[in-house]
Amino acid sequence: MKTKLTGLVAGIYIGQHRYTIESSRVPYLKTTFEGFEGDLHAGLARLSDVRVPHYPRGTVIRNTRQFSMLSVEELAEIAHAMQIPEVLPEWAGANLAMQGIANLTMLPPSTRIFFPGEAVLVVDAENMPCTGPGEVIQQHYPDVPKLLQRFPKAAMHKRGVVGWVEREGYMAEGDTVWLLLPPKVSYSY
C-alpha cells in the first residue's frame, strides 16, 4: 500500500527586490489567488517571457509562476556538484524550501500541496535553471571560480518547480504538508 506523501516546510521566502533574484526569509505567509502576499511574482496574470517561448514575448497570460519551491536535499546535491559548502534557498530566489519530499523537481504538473493553514498550491512545471542564482552564489563565494557558469548544469532537474495558489490560506515554517499527485497517465499518439 502506498503511504501518503508528506513533507516539511524548511523555509518560506519572498522576493521583494527587482535588482536581485535573492529572496528574504519570513516565518509565515498568507497566500491569495494572486500568489504569495508581498512577493514580486504575485498576480493573476503576467507577461510572457523567455520561459514560455510558445508565446510572443510580452503576451498577457495567466500567471502559473506565482511561486517557486525547491528541496533542501536537492540544493545540497547542487552544492556538492559545485564543490561549495552550501546553496541557500534564498540564493535561488525560492519561495519555499521543503524537506523530505524525494525528487521534488520531478513532481508532475497538477500535484496539489496541502498546508495545515488551509493554503493549497498546485505545481505547474519544473523550474529550469537560469544563470540568476549562479550570480548570487558567486557573490557568496567570490574566491571560487566560474560558479555562475557552473550553476545551470549542476542544477538541472534539481531546481524545483513553479506553480500557483488553488486555495487561499496561510503557511508557516515547520508546517507538515501533504501532497496529492494526479493519476498516472501515459499519453501516446
Added chain:
Amino acid sequence: MKTKLTGLVAGIYIGQHRYTIESSRVPYLKTTFEGFEGDLHAGLARLSDVRVPHYPRGTVIRNTRQFSMLSVEELAEIAHAMQIPEVLPEWAGANLAMQGIANLTMLPPSTRIFFPGEAVLVVDAENMPCTGPGEVIQQHYPDVPKLLQRFPKAAMHKRGVVGWVEREGYMAEGDTVWLLLPPKVSYSY
C-alpha cells in the same frame, strides 16, 4: 521525429441553464481569464464539490473547471458501447468537441491547446463520468432501457478533460489547434 499534435474544432458549446447539463452550440466564442464567455462555469474561483473530495464541500478554490472538452471519436465509442446511434457533445454538457486528437481523455495535466484566434487552454484533469449526461441521453432515446445507468461505465476514460484559460482570445468552429504536451515525467517515491 515526433510530428506536431493538432486537432480540429468540431463544435463549440456553452452551458446556459442550471436545470440541465445540456449545452448549446455556438459558431464562435470569446475566452477570458474567467473562462468561456456566457458559460455558467465561468469564474476565477468556484465552490468545491463532490469532484474534489480533498476539500470541505463549499470551499472557495481556484476554478480549474472553466471548460470541458471531449473527442467526437471517443463519443462515438461511448455511443457504440451503449448501443445507440450517437451521443452529441451537448448532451454531455461539453464546451468543446474536438476531432483528430487520439486518446484526448488521456491528455496529461498541463497540456496547452493553442487556437488561431489567440485563445490558449490548459488541461487540468480528466473529467470523470457522472450520471448527468446519462439523463439527457435517456431523454433522447426514451425507448432504450437503462441508458442513464449505462453511461458512466461506457464513458469511463472517454469523457474528455476539464481545464482553464491561460490566454484570452477567440475560437471558432473549424479552427485547427495545436497542442503542447508537458515533458514526460515519471515520479516515484
